[in-house]
Amino acid sequence: MTTTKKTRLVVIGNGMAGIRTLEELLKLAPDMYDITVFGAEPHGNYNRILLSPVLAGEMTIKDIMLNDVDWYAQNGITLHLNKTVTQIDRVRRKVIAADGTEADYDRLLLSTGSNPFMLPVPGKDLPGVISYRDIKDTDEMIEAASRYRHAVVIGGGLLGLEAANGLKLRGMDVTVVHLMPWLMERQLDRTAAGLLQKSLEAKGLKFLLEKQTEELVKGESGRICAVKFKDGETLPADLVVMAVGIRPNTGLAETAGLYCNRGVVVNDTMQTYDPRIYAVGECVSHRGIAYGLVAPLFEQAKVCANHLAQLGISRYTGSVTSTKLKVTGIDLFSAGDFIGGEGTEEIVLSDPSGGMYKKLVIKDDKIVGGVLYGDTADGSWYFQLLRDGQNIRELRGRLMSGQSHLGNSGHQGQNNAASMPDEMEVCGCNGVCKGTIVKAIKEKGLFTLEEVRKHTKASSSCGSCTGLVEQILASTIGGAYQPVDTSRKPLCGCTDYTHEEIRKAIVERKLKSIPEAMGFFEWRNVNGCASCRPALNYYLLCAWPYDYRDDPQSRFINERAHANIQKDGSYSVVPRIYGGVTTPAQLKRIAEVAEKYAVPTLKITGGQRIDLLGVKKEDLPKVWADLDMPSGFAYGKSIRTVKTCVGSEWCRFGVQDSTSLGIALEKALDRMWAPHKVKLAVSGCPRNCAEATIKDVGIVGVDSGWEIYVAGNGGIKAEVSLFLVKVKSAEEVMEYASAFIQLYREEARYLDRTVHWVQRVGMDYVKKRIVADATGRKALHERLKDALCDEKDPWQERVRGAEAQEFMPIRFQSKNHVSGDTHE
Amino acid sequence: MSEWIRICPLEEIPRLGSRVVQTVKGDVAVFRNGSDEVFALRDQCPHKGGPLSQGIVFDRKVTCPLHGWTVQLDSGEAVAPDCGCTHRYRARVDKGEVYLNLS
Ligand SMILES: Cc1cc2nc3c(=O)[nH]c(=O)nc-3n(C[C@H](O)[C@H](O)[C@H](O)COP(=O)(O)OP(=O)(O)OC[C@H]3O[C@@H](n4cnc5c(N)ncnc54)[C@H](O)[C@@H]3O)c2cc1C
Ligand code: HEM
């Protein structure tokens, strides 16, 4: 072998798993391989799962192409269409197709998918008897529907029902024959299946349950004419679709002597028993499981690509799958162990006449499975809880009413994507309606929330419509949608390491700058990106408050300019007004500055202070100098305000001095950076005028002391805070509140609000660290004081000339001469 | 017409940062990346006109501060899947001084 020649990779099977692997590989190592693909079908790679909408007449074949022939050419891939590989010569490392085409390989990827299982009954090879697997089958069904009347679908599973629904929509008279006592028994319990059957019957489908097919009867024309059952009954049929299951397509691998056991057996790196040969997709058996849904296959593809690219750092450890039926108008979701058994308990909510059924199976305070029918709005949420193995004890009371009932703003209270009309707005931030999202998913072949965000911008801003977008994804592509595993979230696309791993290494390996951290973790992109740089900057700042030099270029503009950028590129300035208590002198100064700099808008903020909106960037240092007030940090992932009510000093109900405590807290936390914004409030009595129970830390005065609440949120998704502890004195409040905030600073992921973090780690954990462990609490409090004692006010530093370039544009003085006038 | 105009010494643009130059053709953002290359773009994002000069710079790209589009510094093209282009001007460094060409 000469060194100039590239390694050769041959792919057998031009389907969803194989080509996804190539896409992932090309992202990681675009030039590593000379790639050849063999495909038995005459088409480029298409989205097999959308054959159902094609059959139903909702889409065309053109709509469902994922990679057309041009794509292969553009990526320098040799594509052999319509060529079935019949032999793998492992000694000479060569594959041979039926027509004699050969290709040599250094690495081989098997992605041959699976074969539909055909019942071994007489007549199974008659014309008019088909399976449902590819474009050819679909075309045949469409063609039959235009000429014949009676269709029988054998198999009442996912595939069979989608076929039956499509044929019915194309005008055929359809009967579904099923061996088991209820439909989709592998995904549904009896009650849910009953509801499903009822709504499909309402669409005109007929069902024969517990029926065993004995023979497919040949008619005079030579074509199928009837189906005969064991009990002697017969049913007329011009078309029979067998959808009774699939078998991994391992014939080729077996002939080549590769170890197979109901699938080509692979290890966690997707490697077969021949180290040069990898396998992905439905043809694979991994830890004894062969998957038949797209989502796990895509996870396999990602891992396989990583190893083909010789990065060698990822493992596939299996998937938990969920199912959705893609029949328009039917909403059904199923995941995990939905039947239950010893040691499990069930929570069931059932309204059969309203067509609604919800069942969750719970074991050891964790969701292990569930079935939803009629209202699947919370399917993604439950599935996430299931996959993450999250303890649901605290959620139990509101589990059934669902996440979407916890108060979402921004989309008219809609929480059921299926019933939304196409023109209804889903994402209020970016003005994206449902139809646009569905169209993008179908036309661009999107599979993940991230992809939808990138392409449509839906849910990419505030994120409150994430649940809706997930539902739309799930109902458009079925079980192919898999919510991300939040328990292992890489920091960003530049690395595979998680926030937690990176934070730990920063401390343990004493990494003290962004380049050091990126070097240590072998960041994929030079300088990272706009997601990881601010996160790293914060993590370093939090770990090394004395040693780390803040990197302004790794901060979002608001934090670099210490003001909020507005949509016209001007800035807003919010000076700090501790506890919302001000003086005539302060107010006069603000008024004078507003006049002097012609500030177009003055607004009282929700945080009890005054916002000067529309200041030009170059005026900022002068405005700050004239105001001579501390920065309100209204722009940062930082302490915002401590909102207070008037409290016992004036209020006739007040039992505690909420204003003084609020001011003291705001002074103690001044200039504090955090993973996200931090808002506090203090109320002087349980009437709670400061709305303390929707804050990151809320304090409510009672006669005998103070109650401390944490992890509330008043924003996109209203979250009522959780009770942490009751204490007697204001000093104790300072200690507990600071300790809680410091724990959040040290352990939350960048951009987590306290609520997200607490939901992940659990309130029990927080109480253990803050309430039970007095030494730990005091240490946290001290660490926060330490971190803040040297922080300078950013405005006053800039008034004295720091970062002057940031604010000064360069101006032409004459046509040819330009000067960098940093000062007037 | 090909006129190079001296802007400022290279060190007056922060590494992985930018300066705004006010010109007869409007604001131009002059960027300096991690390997001290300089680039100049019209200071308007192809999306909704956000000031690209205020974005985070990495590699040969900048991410717009308003809605997070990423724009290629060497071409002015938005990075896929976003689609759009902002005007690019020529910029270079010579003996530690940054020059801009508006033609
Ligand atoms: C109608 C329908 C609806 C579905 N709906 C869903 C759904 O809603 N959600 C979901 O998650 N999944 C769904 N699936 C399943 C999903 O499509 C499959 O899991 C997925 O396509 C499997 O990918 P694969 O690459 O392993 O196999 P395939 O996509 O089948 O690709 C294998 C390819 O290899 C070719 N091939 C085989 N042997 C050879 C050979 N020797 N030489 C050359 N080429 C060969 C085959 O012709 C085929 O093109 C559906 C499937 C069908 C048929
Ligand atoms: C870039 C967009 C945003 C800007 C520029 C912005 C700016 C501000 C400002 C300046 C304040 C006054 C705060 C203070 O006095 O410190 C404020 C308050 C507030 N913002 Fe935003 N905000 C933005 C996005 C959001 C979002 C997305 C939410 C919802 C999660 C939100 C929720 C709030 C709430 C609830 C308050 C009131 C705080 C209180 O009562 O204590 N803001 N915002």
Ligand code: SF4
């Ligand atoms: S919360 Fe209580 S003390 Fe504070 S203003 Fe309201 S009623 Fe008065």
Ligand code: FES
């Ligand atoms: S204006 Fe730049 S991303 Fe919207």
